[in-house]
Amino acid sequence: MAVSDEVDRILYGPSLESYARGVEAVISCGDLPFEYLEYLVTILGVPLFYVLGNHDPPLDGPKHPEGCIPLDGRIEEVEGVKFAGLSGSRLYSRGANQYTESQMRRRALALSASIWRGKLLGREAPRVFVSHAPPFGIGDREDPCHTGFEVFLKLMDRYHPALWLHGHVHLYGPDQERVTDRKETRIVNVFNHQILEV
16 A cells, blocks of 8 residues: 555544555655554564655654655565565755655665665665656646656666656545556556555
């Protein structure tokens, strides 16, 4: 199950266990209260991985959701599925977790180096990439805050993940596009929440 940007009353109450029965992991794409993430990991009892959004505390700050596993710049595995993640959005107000394209490119290169080291040891590349911001031109917007990152497209072309999960762009109304396919990769805006199979 993936969550992002908005607390969902279905998940934050007594129906969570029955609604999310069978979920093997929770992925947060950012901008959610830490107490909400802590509630999800406590009630469901499955690993919860997270990246941070532009409304979250800074990556290097003292606050982190208890019992949850940071995914920013890292590779983690659950039930044989590898995940990799990058926090943050485009720089627009000099707030926490905001990056220029060149800054995100450096962060993506560091993650890519970790993936290549793993490949040299015979490990597969991650099947799922997780970010807060969308890839450039895929589900993003034209305003400075919600423009996606071009380097995410390069990561897709290099590693061909099955899924790219992001949040950041809020979806309201029935005509909003949530899922886009690009070559081998399905890009999903998980705004609010989505239950997915990998």
